Each structure stands twice: as structure tokens, then as C-alpha cells.
Amino acid sequence: MPLAGDGFIAIWNDILPEAREAFFEWHPREHMPERLGISGFRRGRRYAAIEADIEFLTFYEAASVETFSSEGYKARLGVPTPWSLEVLPAFRNNLRGVCRAAFTAGHVDGGYAWTLRFEAAEGRAEALKQALVETLLPPLVALPKVTGVHFLVCDPALSGTNTALQRGRTITPPDLIVMIEGSTPDGVSEAGGTLSDEVLAQLGAMPGAKRGLYQMEYALLPARIAA
Numbered sequence: 703m704p705l706a707g708d709g710f711i712a713i714w715n716d717i718l719p720e721a722r723e724a725f726f727e728w729h730p731r732e733h734m735p736e737r738l739g740i741s742g743f744r745r746g747r748r749y750a751a752i753e754a755d756i757e758f759l760t761f762y763e764a765a766s767v768e769t770f771s772s773e774g775y776k777a778r779l780g781v782p783t784p785w786s787l788e789v790l791p792a793f794r795n796n797l798r799g800v801c802r803a804a805f806t807a808g809h810v811d812g813g814y815a816w817t818l819r820f821e822a823a824e825g826r827a828e829a830l831k832q833a834l835v836e837t838l839l840p841p842l843v844a845l846p847k848v849t850g851v852h853f854l855v856c857d858p859a860l861s862g863t864n865t866a867l868q869r870g871r872t873i874t875p876p877d878l879i880v881m882i883e884g885s886t887p888d889g890v891s892e893a894g895g896t897l898s899d900e901v902l903a904q905l906g907a908m909p910g911a912k913r914g915l916y917q918m919e920y921a922l923l924p925a926r927i928a929a
Contacts, residue, residue, distance in 0.1 A: 705806045705852055706744040709767035712854065712879055714756040714797040721792030728789045729760075730920055737762060738924050740778060742769030747921040749815055752887055754914030756795050759817065761881075767860055770800050799856035799876040805835045807843045808850025811921070812883030816890035818897055819912040821877040826906025831855065833905045834880070842882060842896065847889025854879040878907075887915055 717725045734746045742765040749759040769775060782790070797819075822830045834853050842851045856876050880897060884890035894913065902911055 703808045703810050703850055705803055705850075706763040707765050707769075708802065709742075709764040709769050710801045710803065710854055711760075711762040711764075711770060712797075712799050712801060712856075712876065712881075713760040713762075714758065714795065714876075715760075716757050716794040716796075717789075718792040718794060721789055724785075724789050725792065728785050730922075732783065732785055733789075734760075734920075734922050736778060736783075738922050738926075740769070740772070740774045742766070742772060742774075743924060745921060745923055748919045749916035750919050752814075752915040752917055754817075754916060755912055756797070756914065759815070759914070759916050767800055767802060767857065770860060796873045797876050798873045799854070799879065800860035801854035801856040801879065803852060804831055804855050805839050805851070805853040807840070808848075808852075808883060809843075810849050812849035812885055812890070813918050814884050814887050814890050815916045815918065816882040816884075816894040817914045817916065818880040818894065819876045819878070819914075820880075820902060820910075821908040823906050823908050830902075830906035831878075838897065838901070838905075839880070842893045845889070845893050847886045848882060848884045848893050850881075850883035851893075852879075852881045852883075854881070887917070891915055 729748060737743055738746050743762060744765060745763045747761045751757045764770065839851050839853055842848055855878060858875050882890045882893045899911060
């Protein structure tokens with residue numbers, strides 16, 4: 703289905719082996735509920751890689767990008783919990799983008815996600831975005847086993863962080879993101895296959911796009927916390 707809200711954070715990370723068990727407990731028991739308890743957050747989802755360059759993807763949907771600069775959000779960032787201070791320095795290959803949706807459509811949430819991280823060549827950004835929004839992405843929503851298609855544009859000014867939570871981590875912001883949700887891994891992969899390196903290059907993308915195939919581990923809504 704279409705994404706919930708107008709602001710999004712996409713986070714990729716690997717985790718050091720010695721912190722792996724703590725990460726698996728901390729994230730669903732404390733970290734995601736903490737985030738979904740902040741006013742403006744509408745949904746959180748975490749995915750694990752089936753085939754990708756980075757193992758974990760966490761995706762938050764919010765009312766607007768301003769949610770991520772709100773006083774409530776900054777207050778939480780500025781006072782990390784002891785558990786967060788234990789786990790977060792063990793993150794590796796950490797990417798974090800605060801984004802807006804240039805395109806989002808679909809029917810229901812999918813259990814699988816195919817992701818594409820890429821950049822536009824100099825002077826080609828607007829043409830690339832227009833081609834994706836108007837030509838390439840809308841037909842994918844109708845493909846078998848596809849439940850949602852989203853195109854996110856990340857804001858570098860909003861994606862950077864300099865808080866207590868960044869201790870021990872180097873965080874790189876992504877630029878452009880396509881996310882295809884679906885009911886089977888083959889379905890999302892086949893839809894993503896239409897966005898080949900050759901097609902992207904013709905439209906104005908830089909070489910070096912990164913693709914990933916993920917399975918959703920869990921999701922959380924604010925109402926579930928209140929309940």
C-alpha cells in the first residue's frame with residue numbers, strides 16, 4: 703500500500719558478531735517501541751537480508767520530515783539508554799537517510815522488499831526522477847506478487863546526525879532509494895530487474911547502484927504500544 707505519512711527514515715546496518723545477540727533483543731524490545739512512542743511516528747519495520755550488501759534494513763514512516771527534527775525526537779536522541787549505548791557502537795556499514803516520497807503506490811504491505819540505492823549523474827537528477835515517477839515505476843505496481851512501489855529522495859541536510867547516539871559510528875546518507883514490496887522474493891526481484899544498470903544509466907543515474915533483497919522480520923504501529 704502507499705507509505706504512511708510524508709517523512710521517512712531508511713537505515714541500513716551490519717552488526718559486529720559480539721553484539722549480535724544484544725542487537726536482536728534491544729531493537730524490538732526497546733529501540734523500535736521507543737521510536738514509535740514519539741509523536742508523529744506512524745510505523746516501524748525491520749528487514750533482514752536474503753541477498754544484499756548490508757544485512758539489516760529498518761524503515762520508519764512519519765507524518766512529515768519535521769517529525770525527525772521535533773523536540774520530542776531530539777530529546778530521545780540526546781539521552782540514549784544504556785542498552786542503546788551498548789549496542790549502537792557495534793553498528794557497521796551504517797547508512798541513514800531522511801527522505802520524502804516522490805512516488806508511492808500499492809495495495810497492502812508486503813513481507814519482502816527489494817531495494818535500490820543510487821545517485822543521479824551531475825545535471826541529470828530531475829530528468830531521472832521524472833522518468834522514474836512518470837514512466838518506470840507506475841507499471842510495476844500492477845505486476846504479479848508486487849504489493850507496493852516507492853521512490854524516496856533523501857535530504858542530506860536532514861540525514862546527518864551529530865548526537866550521543868552516533869558515538870562509535872560513521873553514518874553515511876544515501877541519495878535516491880527505490881523500494882518494491884511484495885508477497886514473494888521472486889516477485890519483487892523480477893520487478894526490480896526492470897531497473898537494470900543499463901536502464902538507469904540511460905536515464906541519468908551514476909554507476910554503482912546497490913541492490914538488496916530483504917524479508918520483513920517485524921513491524922510496529924503506535925497503537926500497539928498504547929495497547
